[in-house]
Amino acid sequence: MSCSSALRSFTSGGCPAILCGVAPDMDLTDDGFDGPATLLLGGTELAVTVHLRGRFEPIDGRYHWYGRIAASEALAAALPGRAAPGALRTRHGEAGGQLSDPDPWGRFRIDGVGAPPFPVRTQVADLA
Numbered sequence: 001m002s003c004s005s006a007l008r009s010f011t012s013g014g015c016p017a018i019l020c021g022v023a024p025d026m027d028l029t030d031d032g033f034d035g036p037a038t039l040l041l042g043g044t045e046l047a048v049t050v051h052l053r054g055r056f057e058p059i060d061g062r063y064h065w066y067g068r069i070a071a072s073e074a075l076a077a078a079l080p081g082r083a084a085p086g087a088l089r090t091r092h093g094e095a096g097g098q099l100s101d102p103d104p105w106g107r108f109r110i111d112g113v114g115a116p117p118f119p120v121r122t123q124v125a126d127l128a
Contacts, residue, residue, distance in 0.1 A: 031055065032067070033090055033118035039069065040087040040094075046074050050088065054116050065095070065116035071106035079108070086110070090117045 032053035039046045052067035069075060079099065087096045088110060097112030 031121070032065075033092065033116075035090070037069075037117065038089040039075065040089065041078055041084065044078055046072065046078065048072055048075060050090075050110070052088075052110075052116065052118060054118075054120065062113050063116065063120065064111065064113055065097075065118075066109065066111035068103075068107045068109055069099075071102075075108060076102065076106060088112075088117045092118045 032051070034051050035049065037048055037050045039048045049070040050067055051070075052065055054063055054065035056062075057064050081101060083098065083100050085096065086099050087094055093115070095112050095115055095117040097110045100109040100111075102108050
C-alpha cells in the first residue's frame with residue numbers, strides 16, 4: 001500500500017497503523033513504541049497495550065517520553081481514576097514514570113524522564 005492510499009484509508013476511517021506499510025503488530029516506530037507492555041504498580045503487574053513517543057528536550061538536556069495506556073478494566077480497578085507512580089516494562093527495557101488520571105475513554109497517560117522503555121536512535125546513521 002502506498003503512503004497516499006494509506007492516508008486516504010486513514011482519513012476515511014482506516015487504521016493509522018497501516019500508514020506507509022507499517023504492520024499493525026509492529027512495535028517500534030521512528031521515535032517510539034506501540035505494543036504490549038507490563039505495568040508495575042507497587043507489587044502488582046498488569047499486562048497492558050501502550051502507545052509511546054519521546055523527544056530530547058534541549059532546555060533541560062534530558063529525554064522525555066510519554067504516551068497512553070489502552071483502556072483496561074484491570075488497570076481501572078487497580079487505580080480508580082487517580083494519578084500514581086509506576087514503571088513500564090517492554091521487551092526493550094523498563095522505566096519508571098508517572099500515570100495521570102484517565103481520559104474520557106479510560107486510557108491513562110504515562111510519562112517519564114530519562115531512558116525510556118524502548119530504544120532511542122542516537123546516531124545520525126540510525127536516522128537514514
